[in-house]
Amino acid sequence: MLSVEGVSKSFDQFMAVRRANLTVPEGSVVAVIGPNGAGKTTLFNLITGQLKSDRGSIVFRGEEISGLPPYEICRRGIGRAFQIANVFARLTVFENVQVAVLAQQRKSTHLFRPAQGIAVAETHSILESTGLTGQARRLAGVLSHGDQRVLEIAIALGSQPKLLILDEPTAGMSPEETATTMTLVNQLAKTRGITILFCEHDMDIVFSVAQSIMVMQHGSTIIQGTPDQVRQNRAVQEAYLGGGDA
Amino acid sequence: MNRFVESRWLGAVAAVLCLLLILPLFAPEFYIYILALILVTALLAMSLNLALGYGGIYQFHHAVFYGVGAYAVALMITRASLPWWISFIAGPMVAALTGLLIGWFCIRLTKLYFGMLQISLGSLIWIIVYRWYDFTGGDNGIHDIPMPVFLMSTNSVYYFILAIVAVCLIALYLIVKSPFGATLQAIRDNPQRCEAVGVNVRQHQLMAIVVAAFFAGVAGVLFVGLERSVFPNMLFWVLSLEIFVMCLLGGWFTFAGPLLGAAIVVALRTFVSQYTDYYTMILGIILILLIFFLPEGVMGFILEKSMPRTQSSEGGR
Numbered sequence: 001m002l003s004v005e006g007v008s009k010s011f012d013q014f015m016a017v018r019r020a021n022l023t024v025p026e027g028s029v030v031a032v033i034g035p036n037g038a039g040k041t042t043l044f045n046l047i048t049g050q051l052k053s054d055r056g057s058i059v060f061r062g063e064e065i066s067g068l069p070p071y072e073i074c075r076r077g078i079g080r081a082f083q084i085a086n087v088f089a090r091l092t093v094f095e096n097v098q099v100a101v102l103a104q105q106r107k108s109t110h111l112f113r114p115a116q117g118i119a120v121a122e123t124h125s126i127l128e129s130t131g132l133t134g135q136a137r138r139l140a141g142v143l144s145h146g147d148q149r150v151l152e153i154a155i156a157l158g159s160q161p162k163l164l165i166l167d168e169p170t171a172g173m174s175p176e177e178t179a180t181t182m183t184l185v186n187q188l189a190k191t192r193g194i195t196i197l198f199c200e201h202d203m204d205i206v207f208s209v210a211q212s213i214m215v216m217q218h219g220s221t222i223i224q225g226t227p228d229q230v231r232q233n234r235a236v237q238e239a240y241l242g243g244g245d246a
Numbered sequence: 247m248n249r250f251v252e253s254r255w256l257g258a259v260a261a262v263l264c265l266l267l268i269l270p271l272f273a274p275e276f277y278i279y280i281l282a283l284i285l286v287t288a289l290l291a292m293s294l295n296l297a298l299g300y301g302g303i304y305q306f307h308h309a310v311f312y313g314v315g316a317y318a319v320a321l322m323i324t325r326a327s328l329p330w331w332i333s334f335i336a337g338p339m340v341a342a343l344t345g346l347l348i349g350w351f352c353i354r355l356t357k358l359y360f361g362m363l364q365i366s367l368g369s370l371i372w373i374i375v376y377r378w379y380d381f382t383g384g385d386n387g388i389h390d391i392p393m394p395v396f397l398m399s400t401n402s403v404y405y406f407i408l409a410i411v412a413v414c415l416i417a418l419y420l421i422v423k424s425p426f427g428a429t430l431q432a433i434r435d436n437p438q439r440c441e442a443v444g445v446n447v448r449q450h451q452l453m454a455i456v457v458a459a460f461f462a463g464v465a466g467v468l469f470v471g472l473e474r475s476v477f478p479n480m481l482f483w484v485l486s487l488e489i490f491v492m493c494l495l496g497g498w499f500t501f502a503g504p505l506l507g508a509a510i511v512v513a514l515r516t517f518v519s520q521y522t523d524y525y526t527m528i529l530g531i532i533l534i535l536l537i538f539f540l541p542e543g544v545m546g547f548i549l550e551k552s553m554p555r556t557q558s559s560e561g562g563r
Contacts (some may be wrong), residue, residue, distance in 0.1 A: 048442060070441035080442050088435040090499065091428070098434040100443035108429040108445055109453065115428045165474045230386045 001026040001195055002047070002078075002163055007056030007066070008219075009042055016042040018219035019056065021045060024163065024197050024212075029189055031206045032199040034216035040199040041083055043216070044167050047197075048080045060163070068170040071103075078210070079161025083168045085148035087155065089141030093132055096151055098123045100158025121157070129191070130154040144175035153184065157192075164188065166198035170205065179210050182209055207231075215239075266408055269403040280471075282404045285411045286468045286511045289505035291492040292418055293461035298490070299498035300422060301454040302434030306361035307368030308489055310348070313481030315341035315463025317375060320388045320476040325381070328396050328533055334467050341463025342456050343356040344371070347453035353448045367418025387477030397471055398399055407468050414464055417506075421457065422501055430454055491533055506545050 002024040009017040017039045024030045032040050045051040047058055048068035058066040065073050074080075088096050101119040110118070127133045130150055135143065140151060146242045149169060156164055169185065170178040182205055189196050200206050206213060207227045212223040217239050223230060230236055270278050290312050297303040318340035323331035347369045354361050357383045375382045382388070397403050421427050429450055433440045470476060479485060488511060496507025511529065519525045540547045 003349065005397055050438070050442070069446075070438075071444050071446050074442055074444035082439070082442075086436055086439045086442075088432045089437060090435055091431060095428060096432075097447070099440070101439075102425045102429060103444040107425045108450065110425040112417070114420070115425045116423070118425055147298050155439070192426055212269075 001061060002197070003057075003059045004043070004047065005057050005059075007043070007046055007058060008037075008054045009046055009053050010052060011028070012140055013196035014172050016219050017046065017053075019221075020216065020219065021215050021221045022224060024195060026162075026195055027189075027193065028211050029196040029198075030212045030214065030218060031210035032197070032214045033201075033203070033206055034199075037103070038216040040216055041167055042166055042219075044197075044199070045049060047073075048078055048165060050210045064150050072084075074159050074161075076105075076164035077160075078160055078165065079156035079159045079163070080165040081149075081156045081167065081169060083151040083171060085145065085152055087140040087148050087151050088144075090138060092137055093140055093143070093151055093154075094123060094127065094136040097132075097158045098153050100155050101126070101160075104159045126154050126157045129188070130157070131180075147174060147183075150184065151179075153181075155190075157188070157194075161194060163197060166196065170200065170202060171199060178205070185209065249517065260480075261529050263412070270404055275400045278400050278404050280512065280516055282400070282407045284343070284509050285407050286465050286472060287492070288466070288508040289411050289414055290462055291489050291496070291508040292415065292467035292501075293458045294489050295493045295498055295501075295504040296418060296421065296430075296461070297454045298428060298493055299456040299500070299503070300434060301319050301430045301451060302437075303451055303454060304357055304373070305364065305455065305458065305487045306490070307364045307483055308458070308486035309457035309483070310368035310371050310481050311341040311345055312369065312466040312469070312485070313375070313464035313476070313478075314344045315466030316470050316476045316480055317382060317388075317466075318419075319467050319470045320391050321382070323391055324388055328462040330392075334471075337447035337467040337470075338460045338463030341466060342460035345456045345459025345462075346452070349452045350458075353451050353455070368481065368486070372478060372483075375481055376478040382478075386477055387475060391470060391474045391476070393471060393474055403472050406471060410464065411470060414461055418461065419501060426453065427485065470490045494534070495536055495543055495545075497536060497545035497547070497549070499542055499543040500549055503543050503545035507543065509535075510544075 004020060004022040006019045006021065008015065008019055009016060020039065020043055032043065034040055046053045047218065049068050053066050057064055060078060063076065065076060077180060088099065098115065098119055100237060101122045105119060107118060124223060127136055132150060132154055135147060140148065143151060153166065153169065166185065170181050173181060185196060186209060188194050211228055213230045214223060215222040215230060215236050222235050222239060223233050269281065271340060294305055294308040295443060297305040315337040317334045319337040322328040322336060324331060351367065352364050355363055376385055378384060397406060429445055433445065433447055433450055439446050466480065492505045492507035492511050495510055496505065497503025515525055518528055542550065
């Protein structure tokens, strides 16, 4: 579904991503791990068009997408939840998701027709599947951190993605919220058939959820393989997992 | 907004409208003229607020669209001898086209840089109008613009302005409540997130600028109907600053806030100026107090007091 080959990105003299490779098969759950500053978020920014790569190719469903603006990449089926809760603070939870649904349905430029009656069923369906129905009328800005992170995922679902990219979806969450969020991610992958690509620091989550793991260090790919292959890889053990304890 | 609050607001709007309709029956002509001026200025401020308050676009030189609309009408009537009704329709369209042209350049930049470029391009139009004596009348402006008979008395002009402003406000309200309005507010809150959900942010911002310029053009046309004059100060950046203050004063996250802001500023300008030359100093003091005590403006304060914080307010949509 997604193939990243030899992608690099530099900021002045600093090379944040160095000839990185990543393969995401359709219907899979793939994790990207690596120490802080390994280039995970930069890689996600390159895939979703927030940054333009210096070299390499990013192919999504057979089409080269590197260089396209973020909204064009989203329209091709890549949704994203950000590392820091990135919601529309002055809109209600319902409106947050509805905006994404309207954009996906190409209705966001409609004038003079009340938004109240458009994309309501689709929006409610997403709120229900993410457990946010009870919060629908609340302003997003007053939600708890955990609920804002779930809303992040709900907004991303509003664009009906084929591939959903989650940047540290459980960062800053309590253990209960983390468990709920990862159950939700698993459910989305199974019930909606969405391919998931995520990065996460919690190794328990990564090794229990991901079918394939890509390990990054200093912007480069060390390995991509099954959880067992990653566990047994000597380079990974030395560089990241601390001597084979994972 | 829940049904109770909505019905309260509808009741208030109906009461204000009734009052505005019967006022010319007993109020002195001077007050009717001031009221008409407030309505025109309110439409101008609310058009700015579509881009500023709802879209988060730093529209620093909005007055240029007001002036272009007004000059377009004045020039079409006095220089091209076009019928008044064609000129009145064409004026806002010329303003919208100007908005498209200026906006096309400006949306490549963001925030302060956007505002600075807009001030530069707007000032360019102002200086052309200010200097081109043969065509625009230069700093003298154009006066005694012929108007149709039914717009000759203060009361009839007032009713004409009231009708057009009412239609425009309904249109603006529908736009704010439309999918476009919802998306515009999302862009204001978080443009990066909007791009990531498939919204072409620049396209929406450009649309907002054009629509706002159109309604500013309508306000410019109405001003010509009221004053039968145009002058270069209508395009000067100082007026843009004044409209900006109206939005902040009334509440730039609310629909009706700029209307209230316009009423306060025009009333202050009219009545305080009778007693002192330092009207702008008083406006400055009010602005400082506002920033400290009512950062969301007068209407924002009223809404906050009348609605639960956790629910969608007018500010939300």
